[in-house]
Amino acid sequence: MTKIGVVVGSLRKESYARKWSVALAELFPADVEVEFLEIGNLPLYNEEYDENSPSEYTEFRNAVSAQDAIIFATPEYNRSTSGVLKNAIDVASRPWGQSVWAGKPALILGHSISNISGANAVQSLRPTLAFLDMPVLAQPEVYLANSQNYFDEDGKLNNEETRGFLQTVADAFIAHIEKTLNN
Ligand SMILES: Cc1cc2nc3c(=O)[nH]c(=O)nc-3n(C[C@H](O)[C@H](O)[C@H](O)COP(=O)(O)O)c2cc1C
Incomplete structure (x- = not known):
């Protein structure tokens, strides 16, 4: 059994990032x-919390840790990723030396x-995922334009x-996971 965790970088109920992720899953x-x-309950990252982390941080870090691989599904916010997604990445990257992302193959949607x-x-x-030592699938790249045109009323x-x-x-990511984890 291969476990893939999906982190959706939008908190919107009708998020297309989530709909794309469900279609891919x-x-x-x-x-x-x-x-x-889920990342909507994570308090904004504060380095002072490294000493005594909120329970939401611990639960999220444990949930990431349990995965073999990660999909990051990101909307574009002001020509970058969303703040909530970056916050979640930062939370699970700390305390220093205890990042739970390291080594996990990743896909960016x-x-x-x-x-x-x-x-x-x-x-x-x-660059963030490279620094966190996450081998990201290189090809195919996943750029999904005009998302509002791709889903019916049931999502x-x-x-x-x-x-x-x-x-x-999906096929390329499975091959990437197998190659990464078996090397
Ligand atoms: C703060 C903000 C910034 C945005 N910036 C961009 C952008 O730079 N490029 C773009 O194509 N769409 C931009 N959009 C529109 C998003 O593509 C659109 O809101 C999308 O539906 C968000 O993803 P979601 O459906 O997963 O929530 C922005 C939306 C917001 C709320």
Whole structure:
């Protein structure tokens, strides 16, 4: 059983980042367990909390620690990733020397409701994940443009060509996880 944790960088109930993640999660093989790691309850990171961390921090760090691999699904906010996602990354990266991200293969899914497609958000995350020692899937890159056009009223993906692309992404990520963890 391979465990993949999904961190969604939007707290919106109707978030497209979440909808894209759900559509992708459905395409993994049966021996993959996908868990959404919620970040909306995490207090803003404060280094003083390293001494005596809030229970939300501990629970989130433990939840990340239990995963074999991580998907970061990010919207684009002002040509970068969202603050809530960066906060969650910072929380689980500390205390210094105890980051729970290290070594976990990662996938960055970027999206936006414009033609920009979250590309800047994805690029903003790359140096952070490199520093945190997370091998990020290089290809295919996942830039999803005009997200508002891809879901029906029930939140289901409405485009088979795009589902085919997401299947390619799912297959490549599984191969990336196996290669990374078996080396
Ligand atoms: C603070 C803020 C900044 C944004 N900046 C960008 C941006 O730089 N580029 C872009 O394409 N969309 C931008 N948007 C629009 C988002 O793509 C859109 O709100 C999207 O639906 C957010 O993702 P979500 O559906 O997962 O919540 C921004 C939205 C917000 C709220």
